Amino acid sequence: MRMLTGLFEADLELTEKAASRTPRGVAKVLSAVEESAESSKLWCAAAVAMASLGGWRGRKAAAAGLGALVVAQVVSNGVCKQLADRPRPPADRIPHDEVDDRPDSSSFPSGHTAAAVAFSAAVAPVWPVAGAVCAVPAAAVAVERVQSGAHYPSDVAAGAVIGVAAAWLVRRTPRLILRNWL
Numbered sequence: 001m002r003m004l005t006g007l008f009e010a011d012l013e014l015t016e017k018a019a020s021r022t023p024r025g026v027a028k029v030l031s032a033v034e035e036s037a038e039s040s041k042l043w044c045a046a047a048v049a050m051a052s053l054g055g056w057r058g059r060k061a062a063a064a065g066l067g068a069l070v071v072a073q074v075v076s077n078g079v080c081k082q083l084a085d086r087p088r089p090p091a092d093r094i095p096h097d098e099v100d101d102r103p104d105s106s107s108f109p110s111g112h113t114a115a116a117v118a119f120s121a122a123v124a125p126v127w128p129v130a131g132a133v134c135a136v137p138a139a140a141v142a143v144e145r146v147q148s149g150a151h152y153p154s155d156v157a158a159g160a161v162i163g164v165a166a167a168w169l170v171r172r173t174p175r176l177i178l179r180n181w182l
Contacts, residue, residue: 007154011152011153011154012089012090012093012152014146014152014153015089015093015094015146015149015151015152015153016089016093016094018143018146018147018153019093019094019095019146019147019148019149020095022147027144027147027148029140030140030143030144030147030148031144031148033137033140033141033144034112034140034141034144034145034148036137037112037115037116037137037141038112040069040073040115042137043065043066043069043115043116043119043134044066046062046065046119046123046130046134047062047063047065047066047119048062050062050065050123050127050130051063054127054130057126057127058127058130060126060127061122061123061126061127061130061131062123064122064123064125064126064167064170064171065118065119065120065122065123065134066119067122067170068118068119068121068122068163068166068167068169068170068171069115069118069119069122069166071118071166071169071170072111072114072115072117072118072159072162072163072166072167073111073114073115075114075162075165075166076109076110076111076114076115076159076162077105077111077114080106080108080109080158080162081105081106081108081109081111082106084106084107084108084109085106086106086107086108086155087106087107088103088107088149088150088151089107089149089150089151089152091149093149094148094149103150107150107151107152107155108152108154108155108158109155109156109158109159109162110142110145110150110151110155110156110158110159111159112141112142112145112159113138113141113142113145113151113155113156113159113160113163114159114160114162114163114166115163116137116138116141116142116163117138117142117159117160117162117163117164117167118162118163118164118166118167118170119134119138119163120134120135120138120163120167121163121164121166121167121168122166122167122170122171125171142156142159142160145159
């Protein structure tokens with residue numbers, strides 16, 4: 001139990017530091033990236049661009065990215081948030097007004113991070129350059145979720161793990177299905 005208390009205290013301290021030490025200009029950029037990723041708009045736009053401009057590889061990357069995103073959203077928002085019911089970081093410990101615009105749902109895990117990482121990680125094996133490009137806003141989303149006071153670092157880490165697992169599952173599923181049918 002002492003270990004969990006120590007982890008919670010470290011999580012809160014890291015959240016406070018991220019919220020108070022991020023320069024205002026950087027925070028605005030992070031917030032703009034997160035806003036574009038809200039409701040998966042950024043990832044859907046990226047999928048449309050890949051499918052339109054990337055030929056067969058672009059369509060395959062877009063399908064993999066969107067498939068992983070859906071799996072990550074179902075796992076993070078549909079299952080884990082319902083089971084964890086962790087409160088958001090305390091508003092009085094976040095020194096800016098972004099904390100007023102956060103959701104009421106469970107803090108654990110970060111669904112935004114899960115979706116961002118899932119999309120990027122699923123795109124990367126199919127189209128490495130596009131995956132690398134997508135990883136930049138995905139990282140910004142993850143940092144913003146802590147900086148804004150919407151999540152603890154452990155929420156973001158758990159979301160990233162869910163995202164990688166969703167990408168892995170989407171990449172492996174066709175092979176698993178074919179093996180079982182043949």
